[in-house]
Amino acid sequence: MKRAIALALVGLCLLSSFLFFPQAAQGRVADECYGNWNRCRVNAFNMDVSWFRMTMVLTVCDIGLGKCILEF
Amino acid sequence: MMKKSFALSAATVLLFALIAGRGTAGQRSVKRHAAGDVKLDFRTDDDAVFSRPVSISHDRDAVYVIDAEENEVRVFSKKGTFIRAFGRKGQGPGEYDSPADLDVSGDRIYVTDRFNKRVQVLDRQGGYLGGFRVPFTPDQVCVLSGGRIILSHLPLGIEGPEPMVHGFSEKGDLLWEQAGSYYSGERVYDTFRNFVVMVKGDRDDVLVVHKSDERGVFRFDKEGKPGAPVRVTDDYEFRRISLPIKGPKRQVSGFCWDASFDGDSLGLLAPDYTEENDLGPGRAVFLIAPDGLIKDIIDLPAAVTRIDMDGDDIYAVDTENSLRIFRREQ
Numbered sequence: 001m002k003r004a005i006a007l008a009l010v011g012l013c014l015l016s017s018f019l020f021f022p023q024a025a026q027g028r029v030a031d032e033c034y035g036n037w038n039r040c041r042v043n044a045f046n047m048d049v050s051w052f053r054m055t056m057v058l059t060v061c062d063i064g065l066g067k068c069i070l071e072f
Numbered sequence: 073m074m075k076k077s078f079a080l081s082a083a084t085v086l087l088f089a090l091i092a093g094r095g096t097a098g099q100r101s102v103k104r105h106a107a108g109d110v111k112l113d114f115r116t117d118d119d120a121v122f123s124r125p126v127s128i129s130h131d132r133d134a135v136y137v138i139d140a141e142e143n144e145v146r147v148f149s150k151k152g153t154f155i156r157a158f159g160r161k162g163q164g165p166g167e168y169d170s171p172a173d174l175d176v177s178g179d180r181i182y183v184t185d186r187f188n189k190r191v192q193v194l195d196r197q198g199g200y201l202g203g204f205r206v207p208f209t210p211d212q213v214c215v216l217s218g219g220r221i222i223l224s225h226l227p228l229g230i231e232g233p234e235p236m237v238h239g240f241s242e243k244g245d246l247l248w249e250q251a252g253s254y255y256s257g258e259r260v261y262d263t264f265r266n267f268v269v270m271v272k273g274d275r276d277d278v279l280v281v282h283k284s285d286e287r288g289v290f291r292f293d294k295e296g297k298p299g300a301p302v303r304v305t306d307d308y309e310f311r312r313i314s315l316p317i318k319g320p321k322r323q324v325s326g327f328c329w330d331a332s333f334d335g336d337s338l339g340l341l342a343p344d345y346t347e348e349n350d351l352g353p354g355r356a357v358f359l360i361a362p363d364g365l366i367k368d369i370i371d372l373p374a375a376v377t378r379i380d381m382d383g384d385d386i387y388a389v390d391t392e393n394s395l396r397i398f399r400r401e402q
């Protein structure tokens with residue numbers, strides 16, 4: 001009986017970690033993608049380039065964000 | 073008959089005077105001033121040329137320039153003599169990851185450390201005294217009376233509007249949030265729309281100026297209470313530009329490149345058209361009176377990206393990333 005309970009507990013732990021970790025990893029990836037994107041657009045503004053050029057850089061930042069999210 | 077025509081003439085003159093009076097009541101004669109370069113004290117070029125200058129400010133005896141790429145603050149005398157630099161890249165005390173702005177209050181310097189998401193408090197020599205973390209990437213900082221620390225930040229704009237101005241206690245407790253961001257879902261446009269300059273006003277408050285598409289200058293006191301916004305009059309023209317993005321949001325009206333506050337005037341550095349019909353940093357500073365009317369215009373000898381007004385002097389960074397000091401001619 002004890003063995004069955006222990007096995008059930010182990011199984012439950014494994015199942016919950018299987019369910020939890022992919023989501024946590026996904027969350028971390030999304031955070032990283034948005035972090036890089038934010039860094040990219042802040043740098044764009046810090047460059048003080050003219051606005052047409054800045055739009056180009058911001059668009060590149062956006063493409064990078066989309067690519068980053070799609071890769072994961 | 074003579075009396076009647078005299079009365080008629082007098083009435084006509086009075087009417088014209090009244091009309092003329094009404095006409096000038098809403099306008100003010102705007103003075104244009106030239107500003108010349110102040111010859112800087114001896115310096116080496118390396119000290120006064122920056123990699124990515126993002127902020128210039130002053131206190132009673134020094135001028136501070138933040139270089140975001142070098143992760144340092146450079147300190148100059150008000151005559152342009154290099155005094156010291158402090159800061160380096162990192163995550164520890166006195167280290168930065170893209171510092172954004174600073175304000176001096178008493179003997180303390182408050183620096184926003186953007187990607188480390190914190191505010192660092194330093195002594196005037198750059199020695200670390202403390203700091204606190206914030207849940208966003210802080211941009212500009214103004215320190216008001218009672219140790220109120222006001223921060224602005226560029227919102228991510230992923231899920232909807234976010235507050236852009238935040239009030240903290242000296243210990244780093246969040247006290248209030250204000251100035252909800254614009255959200256249309258068009259990320260590039262929204263980024264332009266939400267890029268603001270925050271400056272310290274003359275009523276122990278902060279003024280929030282949008283760089284585009286907004287004439288209203290918003291005020292918040294140290295408790296986060298909004299003051300009556302100042303609407304800059306139409307005499308100060310928007311600089312319109314079409315951005316290379318799809319959809320109806322591609323038209324942007326440039327309002328200011330940078331701003332500064334001195335005395336009772338808000339100084340707006342107007343953007344200017346480039347040869348390619350693009351919009352870049354300008355060389356004219358418009359002084360806006362508290363009622364929103366243009367008071368004076370200062371023509372600078374060069375296009376600049378950052379300004380900081382101090383009486384007749386304007387500390388600035390030009391488009392070559394060099395420190396310049398201009399003096400207004402009367």
